[in-house]
Amino acid sequence: MNFNLTVSRPLPLILNFAENEGEIRSLGWMLPPEELVNVPEHWLSYEDINPYYHIGLVFIWIFLMVFSLIGNGLVLWIFCLAKPLRTPSNIFVVNLAFCDFLSLTKAPTFIYDTLFVGYMEHTSCQFFAVLGAISGIGASTTNAIIAYDRYNTIARPFDGRMSYGKAIFLVFCTWCYMVPWIYFPLTGKWSRYVPEGYLTTCTFDYLTPTDEIKKFVATIFFFCYCVPMTFIVYYYSQIVTHVFRHEKALRDQAKKMNVDSLRSNQDANAQSAEVRIAKAAITICFLFVAAWTPYATVALIGAFGDRSLLTPGVTMIPATFCKSVACFDPYVYAISHPKYRMELAKRIPCLGIKEAPPVVSETQSATTTTA
Secondary structure, eight states: OOOOOOOSSOOOHHHHHHHSTTOOOBTTTTOOHHHHTTSOHHHHTSBOOOHHHHHHHHHHHHHHHHHHHHHHHHHHHHHHHOGGGOOHHHHHHHHHHHHHHHHHHTHHHHHHIIIIISSOOHHHHHHHHHHHHHHHHHHHHHHHHHHHHHHHHHHOTTTSOOOHHHHHHHHHHHHHHHHHHHHHHHHTSSSOEEEETTTTEEEEOOOSOSHHHHHHHHHHHIIIIIHHHHHHHHHHHHHHHHHHHHHHHHHHHHHHTTOSOSOSSOOTTSOOHHHHHHHHHHHHHHHHHHHHHHHHHHHHHHHHSOGGGOOHHHHHHHHHHGGGHHHHHHIIIIITOHHHHHHHHHHOGGGOOOOOOOOOOTTGGGTSSOO
C-alpha cells in the first residue's frame, strides 16, 4: 500500500474528496513536510478519513459552540451585572463560566481547518491546544474550589463564610496552577502540542514513545485530573453526609416533641433537603468524571498502553465529548440557582421564566447553589 504524504497545495476537504474518491491515502497526505514533523507517527499509519465524518463533527462542534457561548455568556452577563449575585462564592461560578466560555471559542478554528485546510496547521494547533488547556485545567480546579467553598458554607456556616479577598486569591491560585501545564508543552521544554485523531484538533503529546512524554502524561494526569477529582468527590460526599446527619437530627427532635416538623413555611410539595443536595452532588461529580475520564484514559493508553487501540475515530470521541461539559456547567451551577433565574426573568422577560422569591430557612440555605 503506497501513501502519498504531500501535495503542492492543500485542497478544500469536499473538493479533494470529489476529485480523488476511491484513492487510498494516509491520514497525513495533505500535510506539507514542515507540518509532518509536528504530527506523531502513530496517526500517519492510518488511511484518510471519510470527509463526511469531518462534516458530522463540524455540526456537533457548531451545536456545542452555540449552546456553550449562550449559556456561559448569560452567566457572565447576569452574575457580573446583578448586584444581588455579586457574592464571594459566585466569583468561582463566574470563573468557571469564563473557562467554559473559552473552551468553545476555539471552535471556529476547528471548523475552518476541517472544511478548508484538511488538517490543523502548527500555529492554529498551538492556539487550539492552549485554549483547551486553560479551559480544561481551569474548569477542573475551579470545580474543586467550588466544592470546598460549598462544604464550608454548609458544614461551617459561621466560621467557613467566604470573603471577597479569599475568593479572589483562590481564583488567582487557580490561574497560577494552570501556568506550568500550559507553558511546558507550548515551548517544547517538556512535551509539546500536536494534532490528534483526525489531525483537526490538538492537545499535548501522549503518543511519542519517550520517557519524557511518559513522565509528563503521568504528572499532568495526577495533578490535573486525580487531584481535582479527589477534592470534588471528597467535599461533596462530606456535604451529603452532613445534610443527611442534620436532617436526621431534625426528625429525631421533632419526634421527641410530638410534632411533624420543626420547619416553618415548609413547602409540602418540595423535595427533602437531603435528596436535593444529594442529586446536585451526584450530578456535579458525574459531569466531571464522565467528561474527562475517557480522555484521561486515552492519554494513559497512548503513553503506557497499547497504542493500536487508539484509532483516529476512537480518539475523537472523548476529545469531543469532554467539550460537552462546558455546555452543561452553566445550567448545573447557575440556571438552577433561584436568584439567577429571578434576575434572568427580570432582564430577559421574553424567556417566560417564572421564579418566586426563595423562602430561606436553615436547611434550605444548605441546598441552594452558592448564593
